[in-house]
Amino acid sequence: MTIVSVVQRTPLPVTALLWAETRPVVQAIFAVRYWVGALVVLAGGGAFGPAVVLGSLGWLLLTMSIYLVNGVSDLTADRANGSDRPLARGLIGAHGAVRVAWALAAASLLLTALTGTLALVLCAVAMGVLGWAYSVGPHPLKNSVAGTAVASAGGGLLTYLAGAAAAGGLPDGPYVAVFVLLALWMAVAGAAKDLGDRSGDEAAGRRTLPVVAGHRAATRVIAAGCLALGTTTVVVAGTWPEVLLPALVLCLGAVVVAVLALRTREDLPRALVRRPYRAFMVTQYAVNPALLLSVLV
Template sequence: MTTKTLSQSADAIGFARSVRLAWHEARPVVQIVFMLRFLAGAALGATYVGEVAAATAVTAALSWLAATWAVYLLNGVADVVEDRANGSTRPIARGDLPEETAERIVWALATTGLVLGALVSPVMLLLVVLMLAVGWAYSMGPRPCKQYMPGFLVSVFALGVLTYLAGWQAAGAGSPHGPVLVFGIAMSGWMGLAGWTKDLSDTTGDRLAGRRTLPVLLGEWRARVVMAAAASLVGWTFVLLSAGLAGDLLPVAVVVCVGSAVLALVATTPLGQGDRAAKRRPYRVFMVTQYATHLTLFLCLALDQVA
């Protein structure tokens, strides 16, 4: 084997390792739930159009995966100071993935997302552009949205809504209407008003980085009470909206409502207090509820098809 061949093999191995680390940095559990959101929008759209073009749907899904991966990898670059202060073990924080390498991968992913989005439709391209723009504003803007509660809530809500809309467009369903609006708005609200439970375990680094999160602003106990109330508000509002406007979504809304009750219990009792792992339990309830909700939606849609 020649020296050139050995060098090429080493470069390929190094590139593959960097991509693997970049995937880990972007939090696979979050990437999967974003894809579930996309698929939920597509599944709801399919109920209106019937047959969905498989090639178009796959291209759109890959486009969205590239965009969300880019957004969260960029966030990892932006959060390195607070991540290290909080004891994060993600690749950038522990020094295994250089920030410069991560930034190059972000550019490659963003370009891939835009090109694939353009192949689907002008609307999909626009949605990818908006997704990348919101992600950049959240992490890297002149006044990053992550630094302030209003910016956090608006940007996270937007990331959710754009994802459900992208799935709907991938199905070729046209203007959004009906259950996708109820489901998309409710679950995007869940992202913002229950997802901020992540801040409970990150107060040290957030304060160091100048982030004005709810625990930093109110103190931990008051923040827990507000988070519990906000999650419950989303759960019960979803139930009421489903009962009045989209009855087929009622079983799905009940899952969110139950999840909100569990989250409130964990957040305001010793179950969610103690060391960093314990403080992350409310956030884990938030994530599990998302998975359970989307899987319940798919099950309900499948049963409707059988019926």
């Protein structure tokens, strides 16, 4: 990974810029996943203790480190795509961001170790390896369609399992099934993010789905994948009625993303090309509370 630092003067504190670079909206959904994993286990008889809180802080630091490294590795693509994130605009230096990322990762592992929960520590180590492998190394996972899917699904599932481990165990089968579906949702519908980034990804040498297959074929693959996942959620709900609510929300979101993807032309403004991705994010924020309601009600 080649790092080029061009730093401009800015009135904002460096800490605020670093936080903005980690993509707060994404950090929020990772926190939601962690706490959903923990609360599902707690509702089933798990124990709330310091491990849950320490684990949540450690997980936040870990995901922040992952996204800082990703921001550095994405500099070429982000600048080509006109990204307004601090690194791409030259408001913070790449070398400094990498140093902060290492510090955050170390602090994260320390906090998870202090919980005394081996399963949580193993989840954190796996997440760190997967997250950093997505962006750095001789063959970053982000440079292939399969690698991106593995990193997306794996990161989501590990986050749910980390929360569950911190609370003292694994949830029942129906909720594990929903966790897996939501992880697959990240891999399938999350690919919509790349629809608006094709030019920058090509410039950076990334072989994303739109780059490999072309825009039109990519939208069809995303739509087909979403509809297949939506159908699977109906089957899961039929098998385990207790997860009917989150399954229906996920199914509805899958249909919306599929329709938007099929209606998204490559020549539209970038904001409109990103509509399927925004629908993907909204669905994530809707399904997780629905999952909690199914546990608590």
